[in-house]
Amino acid sequence: MNVIFTTILVLSAIVMLITSPADFLPATLDGGMNAAKTCLTLFCIYVVWMGLSAVAEDARITQKCAKFLSKPCGKLFKTKNPTAIENLTMNISCNLLGIGGAATPYGVKAIEALEKDGNEFAQNLLFIINATSIQLIPTTVIALRASAGSIAPHDIAVPSLIATAVSTVLGAALYVLIKNFKPKAAARRRKCST
Amino acid sequence: MQYVIPAIFVLVILIAAVKRVNVFSSFSRGAGEAVKFVFGLLPLLACTFIMCELFERSHLSDALSRLLAPAFSLLGVPSELSKLILIKPFSGSGSLAYLTQIIGEYGADSYISRCACVLYGSSETVFYISVVYFGKCKNKRRLLPIVIILFATFISTIVACLLCRIM
Structure with missing residues (x-):
């Protein structure tokens, strides 16, 4: 988090220094x-x-x-x-x-x-x-679509559900795989070096 | 779906009352924990939101999304959505505003706004959640899980755009 925070802060500050220096303080205050x-x-x-x-x-x-x-x-x-x-x-x-x-x-x-x-x-x-949480019914989006005059505001519910399921399963599986693979790989490397 | 939450409340409080739990003092104990929890988060949230605000206001996000748009369209993601994909992990309210704009611009039932809706509904504000979850942990170096989440969300984005084309 520290790396991300510092990088984005510095980069944005430099860009704003050049393009719109007066907007810098209001932006940070809005963040607060x-x-x-x-x-x-x-x-x-x-x-x-x-x-x-x-x-x-x-x-x-x-x-x-x-x-x-x-x-x-x-x-x-x-x-x-x-x-x-x-x-x-x-x-x-x-x-x-x-x-x-x-x-x-x-x-x-x-x-x-x-x-x-x-x-x-x-x-x-x-x-x-x-x-990557599984959300069964994306209520906000459905309400938004309905208010924008959509004919079938609910038709995005199923694709949304599939997409969240994909991201959750993929994320968890990737992490478990990497964590299980890393110690083994490290052990192999240690064996090779000795 | 709207029945679930009130039903849970009725069920829990009735069972507690039958078991002779002091509902009032239990509830207020929980509420007291909430006070400590939320105000402990405030400084961390402040940092995160200042970062997000700067990222957007400096137009760094615009520049990045323009840079990434060709790569996105190569993968089947409409390039109009690249900014939404970039903002979503940073800011919930910012991406909601952008989603509203997309729906207004392309019409609620167009392919692009349906894609945008699925995208919005299927991803989370990762940086904010990481602050909430790891705020009290000693080890704050959690790059691997964040990278994995961003990757998984990105893959699900591609899937979402495909699904919108079929369904």
Whole structure:
């Protein structure tokens, strides 16, 4: 993130220095404003979902739901940490249900639990699954198309679903493959050099 | 679909009430966690959004998209969409504004705007999500997963454009 941040910042600043120096400060201030606005929006979403998830946790609903998916999830993510598995499974279930707002707090909790184990593999895999997330119904886009006078605003739903599924499966598979391949390749290299 | 969320709320709160959980104090405990979580994110979000804003306002994104347009059209992606593809990982609101513009310009049922809609619906704002997920982690060097995500999203973009042509 540091590399990306620095590169983009420096490049944009240089370009703006030449083309529109007066616009530089307003642009950065707008960025800050966007952050504050997003933060408030996020707060509204998370206050509701984290509140509800705390109720579900205290009623032991979360733990029961997690049982169904816990075995395959534990295997896929290579973790035995029960808190992490519980949050992982809830994150994935919420994603599948299409409640992104509820999925994120569980995801972050899972990442924190995994941080204690130092399990970077699972953290990255979870991140990849969420950042290519499967969205069952793209509501915003359908609403936008309907308001623009489309005859069949829903006809993009199926291609969207296929496209998100492709990106999620491809991303996760690539990461698992690379991670499984790297140690082997490194070991081979070590063997050759000795 | 609109029934799912209220149904979940009713179900969870009823079960909790039956089990004699103090719903009010549990809910407020969760809400308290949300406060800590969101305001811990604010400085990281500020950095990300300043970066995104500069990237767009400096017209660096325009230049890059013009540069990449021929490569995109070679892969079957209409060159009109190259800017949307570039902006989407950076900014949700920016790409939504651009999507609206595309729909207005080409008509809601044209091939280009259908492609654009599928693109928008099937990709995520990667940099923002990485901040939310890895904000509290010690190791912030996560180049490999970001690269993989951008690659996977790009492949799904090509698939999306193909699908729009068939379906």
